[in-house]
Amino acid sequence: MLSGTLFHKDVSIYSLFEELADKLNQKKIEKRERLVKASRDVTYQSKKAIYLLHRAADEDLFSICSSAKEQLENIRQLICKLLLPELSAEEYFRFHSVFTIALQEYTEARLFLSYLSEGRALTLDEINAEISQQWQSLLENSEEEVIDLVIHFISVQDYILGMIDVSGELMRYCINCSSRNESKKAFEVESFLRQLSAEIKYLAVYMSHSNDNLENKLQAMRINVQKVENACYQLYVRHMEFHSKQDE
Amino acid sequence: MESSFFFKLNDYLEKESQCRENLRECRDRCDAAVRSAAVLVESLHKERDLSSKLQELYESLREVASGFVRLQSNVPVDEYYKYNELWRSSLSQAVAVGCLVYYLDCNQLADIFVLERIFCPKEPEASSVRIELEDYLVGVCNLVGELSRLSVNRVTIGDFEFAVKAAKFSSEVLAGFRLLNFRNDYLRRRFDGMKYDVKKLEEVVYDISIRGLLK
Numbered sequence: 001m002l003s004g005t006l007f008h009k010d011v012s013i014y015s016l017f018e019e020l021a022d023k024l025n026q027k028k029i030e031k032r033e034r035l036v037k038a039s040r041d042v043t044y045q046s047k048k049a050i051y052l053l054h055r056a057a058d059e060d061l062f063s064i065c066s067s068a069k070e071q072l073e074n075i076r077q078l079i080c081k082l083l084l085p086e087l088s089a090e091e092y093f094r095f096h097s098v099f100t101i102a103l104q105e106y107t108e109a110r111l112f113l114s115y116l117s118e119g120r121a122l123t124l125d126e127i128n129a130e131i132s133q134q135w136q137s138l139l140e141n142s143e144e145e146v147i148d149l150v151i152h153f154i155s156v157q158d159y160i161l162g163m164i165d166v167s168g169e170l171m172r173y174c175i176n177c178s179s180r181n182e183s184k185k186a187f188e189v190e191s192f193l194r195q196l197s198a199e200i201k202y203l204a205v206y207m208s209h210s211n212d213n214l215e216n217k218l219q220a221m222r223i224n225v226q227k228v229e230n231a232c233y234q235l236y237v238r239h240m241e242f243h244s245k246q247d248e
Numbered sequence: 249m250e251s252s253f254f255f256k257l258n259d260y261l262e263k264e265s266q267c268r269e270n271l272r273e274c275r276d277r278c279d280a281a282v283r284s285a286a287v288l289v290e291s292l293h294k295e296r297d298l299s300s301k302l303q304e305l306y307e308s309l310r311e312v313a314s315g316f317v318r319l320q321s322n323v324p325v326d327e328y329y330k331y332n333e334l335w336r337s338s339l340s341q342a343v344a345v346g347c348l349v350y351y352l353d354c355n356q357l358a359d360i361f362v363l364e365r366i367f368c369p370k371e372p373e374a375s376s377v378r379i380e381l382e383d384y385l386v387g388v389c390n391l392v393g394e395l396s397r398l399s400v401n402r403v404t405i406g407d408f409e410f411a412v413k414a415a416k417f418s419s420e421v422l423a424g425f426r427l428l429n430f431r432n433d434y435l436r437r438r439f440d441g442m443k444y445d446v447k448k449l450e451e452v453v454y455d456i457s458i459r460g461l462l463k
Binding site: 011012013014016017018020021023024025028029032089090091092093094096123124156159160199202203206207 | 385
């Protein structure tokens with residue numbers, strides 16, 4: 001018995017492809033385009049929040065942080081309105097490469113804020129909990145259960161890559177502080193960043209397969225840590241020199 | 249920072265990398281099965297009676313399919329797309345062989361549904377190999393490449409009819425592909441290569457027809 005003949009259908013190649021073209025357009029390409037657009041918005045807004053936060057080095061920290069908080073809440077709205085409704089649990093990984101940059105950027109902004117306002121990095125669960133909250137507040141029927149997809153919307157990889165990126169922002173912040181001679185803040189950043197980078201290097205061992213860019217990012221992080229260490233070294237040396245001259 | 253939190257992340261990443269390792273092993277076994285099916289296909293190039301090999305080919309495809317079913321059943325729920333890069337090219341190879349066998353058997357292009365039935369004729373639909381549209385299309389590109397080689401070799405053993413039929417079939421497939429919208433990705437590049445295969449098939453027909461070898 002030849003199995004093939006059992007399913008013999010008389011469909012022309014042309015009409016088969018017409019059908020496939022429809023599937024390809026609706027399910028894959030159009031959805032991808034929408035996600036690309038939404039991700040671009042999220043990335044752009046996150047970058048804006050980061051720029052805002054950099055002004056915290058020379059303006060009022062508290063007021064900057066509170067307006068950044070608002071911006072980040074708006075970004076969470078974008079995520080909940082534009083990204084989340086497009087995705088089913090399975091499609092999440094199908095399109096993950098499209099929106100991972102946006103989630104990393106958001107994570108970066110959120111972590112930067114949490115460092116400036118609380119002096120620590122939020123955990124992944126905390127960051128995701130905020131998104132779940134936002135999602136829930138948008139649901140018309142608040143009884144509805146928050147699905148797993150929402151609870152884990154930012155993946156471990158997104159989080160770690162966002163964390164690597166935040167080292168760049170912390171470096172800039174530290175340099176700003178040191179140039180304004182705020183050595184206490186600068187030293188705080190230094191110790192925080194060193195701890196962060198040690199943890200990340202450890203985690204990165206298991207991540208090598210999932211991101212081609214990882215090596216470059218880690219390299220950038222190493223450079224950032226070094227810059228911060230040098231800045232703090234200079235601060236320290238200057239201080240010591242200043243004090244010893246005063247003592248004479 | 250709390251280190252227990254980092255342990256948790258570490259735990260997650262470690263599990264994920266184990267899962268990937270396990271899937272990779274399954275994939276390598278699939279590859280071996282695909283290769284032995286490819287060896288059978290190789291024998292078609294000089295076989296006078298094509299239909300004599302079909303039964304064996306169908307059986308080898310089932311062997312291939314059972315590997316893929318096992319592979320895909322090891323993927324955690326909802327994480328198909330997280331890992332499918334691992335087996336895409338192997339699966340496309342299997343699709344190409346499946347399409348070739350079905351073409352030789354029924355003279356038609358197998359669609360995804362037909363392939364699923366060929367791969368696992370006894371199982372209910374849901375438990376067959378899962379073939380993504382993109383993987384299927386790459387497989388069809390491979391099929392046309394294989395046909396262009398086969399056509400040349402069939403001519404050298406005196407089978408002129410095959411060349412004519414394969415050229416017509418392939419140009420229809422090429423026309424079908426033109427209906428699709430591509431992104432600028434791997435599939436697009438494979439499709440770009442297809443026209444050279446079709447050209448080759450047409451040249452073979454040209455060569456045999458100007459020499460009056462066609463009846």
